Amino acid sequence: MINLLRYEIKRIVWSKKYLYIVLLIVASTYDSLTRLIIGGYMGTAPFSDWSYTLFLNLISPLLMVSMIFIISSTFNDKEMRARSIIFSSPITQTKYYILKSFAVFVIFILTSLVPISMSFIYYKIMFGYGEFGSFIKFIFAFLFPTFIFLLGLSMLLGKINVKLIYTLIPVVFLIGFLNLGGDIVPMWADIFGNNFFDMYSLSMLIGREMEIVPFKLPNAFIYTRLELVLLGLIFLLYTCNKEEKE
């Protein structure tokens, strides 16, 4: 299985498509750091918990859309034609989808490391700041639940019809980039955690009594993230186990 995973990852990483994705993420990260994060969020330092979670929130849409685009290759014509050979081997459909999902998961980690490393280098060079350990929990809270949910959803939609994945790409892009707040994007569809900034932080800032705005991830936010993980895993389980023979 390790060998198969190695080949799956190689197939994705050693492609022009992936190179362009990485270049786009590098450009977008550079823009976010130098134009938006450098000023800090709501008067906090650029390397504060507030600013870093905002940074994760800013890079998230492009990262997730890229991953959905990569997932779409599991269901494109080329892969479908290869399946006629692959499914003549003893690999089960469940193992096949687990293999594909795990490969995308590894690619997600590798790709996420690009903006994360860039941010760490930026903080070190610009501000001499090096205490990155505190950021790890935010990376898990902001990036992973969104990814797991979208991985499960994309796999499920792809299995129904690959065109549904292509439809999902602009939808996710819009939800992520149009930081519209709770009035337009309801809480249940807030897969990127935009409401956390739009509502929670605003109320904290208005009613604050201290100079330093305390940073705390509210329980409601954490539950929403856990729900996304759970939903994503349910979608994945369903995709892996649903028989698709004619």
Next chain:
Amino acid sequence: MEIKLENISKEYKNVKALDNINLAINSPAMIGFVGPNGAGKSTLMKMLVGQLLPTSGNIIVDGVLLNKNEKHLKERLGYLPQDFGLYEELTVEEFLDYMACLKGINRSKRKSIDRAISLTSLEEKRKFKIKTLSGGQKQRIGIAQAILNNPELLIVDEPTVGLDPEERIKFRNLFSEGSKEKIVILSTHIIEDVESICNSIIVLNKGKILFAGEPSELVKGALDHVGTIEIVGNNREEILESGMKGEFKITSTVITPHGTRYRVVSESLPSSFEKITPSLEDAYVYCMLKGEVENAG
């Protein structure tokens, strides 16, 4: 290995792709599936490899229902579909290594890959990315992955498409040698391929088996139904018209110094035709013609 097909039917939106197929295959066997496009050959093959489910009927492999024993079959299977894709970003060697992992070849994996590469004459291309290879070379990779695990059951659908005549002969012989102790099922439009290697032939049309048996039996059935006639000059209209009406089928047309010589297959050969010994191709055409007449009846 023993494969039994019992009353297999497959329907797609009220169209019968296979209609009550009954068949028993025991190793060793080298079987040729022949029939026109849409006859049901590929559907039958996909069912045999467990990629399609029958609408009704059972496929039994070594005494156990296929849907309850798919792993048993797939561990012993080599399959080359008619239309297939490869992971073109990988090299030939990497793709075969990938397939070897899928097929669960652990011991002597390197040996198996080398053997498959050598049998398909891909030595020079082993380090090349698949996307840089020609259609014929990709077809050879398809064959290489099918024989990688030295399968007990080898099913190849139109395996010689895109290959040059020399390669075609080479692969025909490869399949034939493999059938000494296993089952090889070959689907093709090229009767010559079947004639030279198969000890059993199955003629399919419109989802039904028209003939199943030895090629010599098929030929025997066409005796007295194949003939030739030479038309002197340009009086070809009459014969072409009869051909159009379906009275007989013209299997070859040769321009001679005096006119045109036609080779025809007919249910009842007109007396003006000179009877000749049928070839397997003639016999196949006769079988199809007879099927059409019976259906019309």
